[in-house]
Amino acid sequence: MSDSADTIENAVVTQHGCPVQDSLGQRVLHASRDQYVSVIKSLADEGYEMCVDLTGVDYLAMPHRTIGFGIQAERFEVVVNLLSLSQRKRIRVRVQVPADDATIPTLFDIHPGTEAHERETFDMFGIVFSGHPDMTRILMPEDWDGHPLRKDYSQGSIPVQFKGANS
Amino acid sequence: MTIVSAGTAEGGQELLSRSELTAKELLREVGSVLRLSETEAALLAEVQTEAPEDQTMIINMGPQHPSTHGVLRLMLELQGETVLRCKPIIGYLHTGMEKTGEALTYMQGGTNVTRMDYLSPLNNELVFSMAVEKLLGIDGDIPERAVWMRMLLSELNRMSSHLLFLATNGMDLGAVSMMLYGWREREDVLRFFQKVTGLRMNHNFIRPGGLAADLPAGWRDDVLAILEGLPSRLEEYDILMTGQPIWRERLQGVGVITAQEAIALGATGPILRSTGVAWDLRRDMPYLRYDELDFDVIVGQYGDAYDRYSIRFNEIRESMRIVYQILERMPSGDFRIQNKKVTPPPRARIDESMEALIHHFKIFTEGFKVPEGEVYEAIESPRGEIGCYIVSDGSSNPYRMHVRAPSFVNIQTMPHMMRGGLVADAVAVISSVDPVLGEVDR
Numbered sequence: 105m106s107d108s109a110d111t112i113e114n115a116v117v118t119q120h121g122c123p124v125q126d127s128l129g130q131r132v133l134h135a136s137r138d139q140y141v142s143v144i145k146s147l148a149d150e151g152y153e154m155c156v157d158l159t160g161v162d163y164l165a166m167p168h169r170t171i172g173f174g175i176q177a178e179r180f181e182v183v184v185n186l187l188s189l190s191q192r193k194r195i196r197v198r199v200q201v202p203a204d205d206a207t208i209p210t211l212f213d214i215h216p217g218t219e220a221h222e223r224e225t226f227d228m229f230g231i232v233f234s235g236h237p238d239m240t241r242i243l244m245p246e247d248w249d250g251h252p253l254r255k256d257y258s259q260g261s262i263p264v265q266f267k268g269a270n271s
Numbered sequence: 272m273t274i275v276s277a278g279t280a281e282g283g284q285e286l287l288s289r290s291e292l293t294a295k296e297l298l299r300e301v302g303s304v305l306r307l308s309e310t311e312a313a314l315l316a317e318v319q320t321e322a323p324e325d326q327t328m329i330i331n332m333g334p335q336h337p338s339t340h341g342v343l344r345l346m347l348e349l350q351g352e353t354v355l356r357c358k359p360i361i362g363y364l365h366t367g368m369e370k371t372g373e374a375l376t377y378m379q380g381g382t383n384v385t386r387m388d389y390l391s392p393l394n395n396e397l398v399f400s401m402a403v404e405k406l407l408g409i410d411g412d413i414p415e416r417a418v419w420m421r422m423l424l425s426e427l428n429r430m431s432s433h434l435l436f437l438a439t440n441g442m443d444l445g446a447v448s449m450m451l452y453g454w455r456e457r458e459d460v461l462r463f464f465q466k467v468t469g470l471r472m473n474h475n476f477i478r479p480g481g482l483a484a485d486l487p488a489g490w491r492d493d494v495l496a497i498l499e500g501l502p503s504r505l506e507e508y509d510i511l512m513t514g515q516p517i518w519r520e521r522l523q524g525v526g527v528i529t530a531q532e533a534i535a536l537g538a539t540g541p542i543l544r545s546t547g548v549a550w551d552l553r554r555d556m557p558y559l560r561y562d563e564l565d566f567d568v569i570v571g572q573y574g575d576a577y578d579r580y581s582i583r584f585n586e587i588r589e590s591m592r593i594v595y596q597i598l599e600r601m602p603s604g605d606f607r608i609q610n611k612k613v614t615p616p617p618r619a620r621i622d623e624s625m626e627a628l629i630h631h632f633k634i635f636t637e638g639f640k641v642p643e644g645e646v647y648e649a650i651e652s653p654r655g656e657i658g659c660y661i662v663s664d665g666s667s668n669p670y671r672m673h674v675r676a677p678s679f680v681n682i683q684t685m686p687h688m689m690r691g692g693l694v695a696d697a698v699a700v701i702s703s704v705d706p707v708l709g710e711v712d713r
Contacts, residue, residue: 128646241362
């Protein structure tokens with residue numbers, strides 16, 4: 105473990121150079137986009153061998169949220185849940201992704217299982233995972249316009265679009 | 272195969288033919304999962320790319336193939352009868368349930384999540400409720416009876432789900448009598464659910480704060496009837512399938528996956544356990560009161576379809592063992608938390624108290640507010656780890672509600688299990704993964 109918990113009160117606990125937060129008893133690590141892949145790699149080496157989940161959140165409707173640790177809150181966030189089978193513990197990695205450059209590197213080379221999750225996150229939020237071997241939609245039809253889980257994509261007001269249907 | 276893509280530049284989802292792929296892309300697909308060194312992967316790729324294009328063909332299996340368990344479409348690249356590559360194409364049952372989840376209050380959320388994995392609805396409700404309770408900070412105050420009732424329902428649900436697996440697995444492999452038996456036994460459990468919750472499926476019975484109602488009179492006899500009727504029938508299935516040479520020939524050595532590959536792909540549940548990794552959240556990261564119960568985690572050895580069949584079969588027996596212990600220890604008391612914030616007033620109070628009526632009205636129209644925060648809770652569903660990630664902005668609706676569906680991840684192991692196998696075995700592989708497409712697509 106590379107934790108460097110300081111004895112001083114309110115000191116920021118860091119792990120692999122990223123601030124660690126306690127969210128309702130769960131360990132959350134805030135990584136920047138540059139650190140992202142290397143942090144996941146270090147965590148994998150440390151024993152978090154399985155990536156159980158990767159998803160996104162669109163914080164468009166929460167513009168004034170704060171994260172602390174001097175991190176600039178952005179519109180999108182990629183949330184990665186890692187699991188250590190050997191040490192029986194979890195950690196969550198949260199990465200801020202700005203709206204004007206919604207790209208983030210893929211984790212495919214470390215955890216090939218994230219392939220489908222990243223496609224789903226791309227499909228639902230339009231976050232592009234650079235280096236992903238097959239960056240296509242997974243749940244929506246391939247000719248769909250827009251990314252449904254974005255907060256500015258309204259519910260129920262879009263006519264159903266399907267290719268090849270006579271309108 | 273040409274792909275007509277209109278409007279967007281995201282590209283087709285179909286499996287591409289060999290001429291459209293570079294050898295490196297083919298290699299990456301295989302190598303990253305197997306964690307091969309570059310030289311090893313190159314050797315493998317040589318074998319793979321050797322198949323000339325005019326000897327291979329890409330065929331569609333589904334959507335709506337009789338054995339694909341819902342609307343799953345597989346694209347298979349075949350050379351003769353050998354599967355060279357496979358790509359599952361999903362999304363045919365996508366109904367935007369995560370988006371719907373944002374529009375429903377926490378009170379209504381259960382009706383939405385229960386429809387995802389429709390073969391184990393109570394587990395979906397449980398994980399959603401646990402996540403909401405954690406956000407509310409009441410996860411430690413749930414009454415004992417509610418906790419044990421949740422375990423009882425969760426285990427019975429595991430039994431009904433695995434019984435249905437036995438039925439569909441039998442059907443897919445030509446043991447049609449097993450299909451009828453499996454559905455018959457599952458129906459016994461569903462009848463009990465109907466008596467308790469009012470519905471056979473999609474119960475919305477486990478809710479944030481506890482359960483919707485107490486167990487009905489005579490529930491103990493009903494559970495005992497299920498538990499006493501099942502063992503002799505399970506022995507029949509052992510004779511019908513487990514020991515039967517044709518059954519073993521169809522499953523043994525088919526769809527093999529190693530522990531390393533399963534972990535790399537994020538597979539959980541019976542698929543991970545079939546490779547010899549003893550990982551069960553009920554034992555390894557206990558929730559509810561599973562740490563007070565005595566049960567075994569069933570583990571396989573070879574990682575093949577036969578191991579996955581045997582694991583699910585024996586998990587029915589383990590669940591029965593757990594249910595017996597729950598029957599012995601079921602405490603009395605409240606079936607939901609007595610916290611005015613999340614609990615509606617009892618029906619009898621509404622007739623006599625104006626405040627109770629207003630409270631009842633407000634809790635069902637506006638819902639209750641949940642403090643800001645984000646949480647991920649995970650439990651062991653019959654198919655593996657089902658997780659619920661909720662972000663709350665302090666209102667009465669989740670800001671974001673994501674369900675980590677075990678089938679969605681497990682289905683990604685199929686290409687790997689099918690590689691190099693026969694088309695006929697593809698059906699055995701699909702069946703042994705036991706995907707629920709409602710949960711895959713959400």
